Amino acid sequence: MKVSIFGLGYVGAVSCACLPELGHEVVGVDINPLKVQMIGAGQSPVVEEGIDELIAAAVRAGRLRATLDLAEAVHATDVSLISVATPALANFMPDLRALDAVMRAIGEALRSKDSHHTIVIRSTVAPGTTEGRIRTLLEEAAGRAVGDRLSLVFNPEFLREGSSVADFHQPPQTIIGSIDDEGFEVMKRLYEGLPGAFVRTSVGVAESVKYLCNVFHALKIVFANEAGSVLKGCGLDGREVLDIFCRDTQLNISRVYLRPGFAFGGSCLPKEVKGFLTLARERQIQIPVLGGLLDSNQAHIDRAYEMIASAGRKPVALFGLAFKPGTDDMRDSPLVALAERLIGKGFDLAIFDSFVKVSRLLGKNKEFIDREIPHLDRLLKDSPEAALHGAEVVVIGHADAETRATIIRRAAGCRVVDLSGYADLRAASFAGYEGICW
């Protein structure tokens, strides 16, 4: 394929070095004449392991050149990768001036190019930017719409400076947010031969995944550093603890607990978080992120309450009361906290949880619920139908498949507030539906 790359910084230079290896013919474009000259002379404009040899070899083989002439590069190629800088503005949103300028200029150049052209945004932008601002600017400048000999794709870059050539060859996954089908097909051909999953999604999701990856990396570093500092205060080696912690790829370094839904609770998580915070406090160790966990969890319970209350004080059927499905343990259940709040605010509430039977409650579990919801026996119904009787708002904490089938059948006229995200409920039709994180 014939590919132009706009912006010869870390991202663009690595693409210039590696795409010729996949058999493509590449033209690099930058406003900085020195970078253009360097590529022309077979040198890398950035320092990265292995990049010099690749650029020199690609230029020698006639597969890589560079130019200051943007329009010439557009006419000479069928795909343009855009990797100009998007540095932070005062409010930390990306500064889009360079991206705007390139898109306008490419659009204008496309007015005199009839054949199909694919534009691939690789610069990091906030969710919504490509479909909104960039698409509008490009279509206006080009005088044609995406879909009319024009494709617009967002393809996030996950390379790490210092190991970017190796990262190009071993991507964690390749994510393609393409507005049109042809754009996706072009990207499949562009990256043919690279390992890893190839994922098609919407442009907004692709932009968001990139943003979220960096937020998560920052969160992991802060978690490890805060945990390590408290452990050191306890006379322990934080590195050793975290090393063993990371070996658990079932529960720790895994998808588990990374699914947006309702708040955490139960007899272990809140207790252990509070205990760890005490260890830090007693040693005067500042751990603002871990210290904010309980506030964050409470804010999530508050969000659920606001969603329910937003339509006024309508009768509510709450499904699920235990801290998770499959148990009757209600100790520190966030659904109990939500139920208490609704009762306190005067909502007419009915509850169904197939695992919770008041007559079978014992010990600490019974003490807890007697203290938090003294008249639970009056609110707790023995069937989903009974809980739904007279309800206008249905709140899904958790529910088994049979219960969900009843809700779908019987609650079509209700407004559903979904804290769980079961696929069948999301696909069903109700008078109203709102998910807590979707």
Ligand SMILES: NC(=O)c1ccc[n+]([C@@H]2O[C@H](COP(=O)([O-])OP(=O)(O)OC[C@H]3O[C@@H](n4cnc5c(N)ncnc54)[C@H](O)[C@@H]3O)[C@@H](O)[C@H]2O)c1
């Ligand atoms: N550096 C990374 O590790 C990394 C990783 C993933 C994503 N990103 C994102 O990729 C983008 C590029 O990052 P980078 O580190 O390569 O940036 P960089 O600052 O190293 O390079 C950007 C290049 O764009 C050029 N440029 C600016 N305006 C131009 C124009 N109008 N026409 C042509 N070229 C122009 C600049 O001269 C510069 O050479 C940013 O959005 C960044 O957030 C960077």
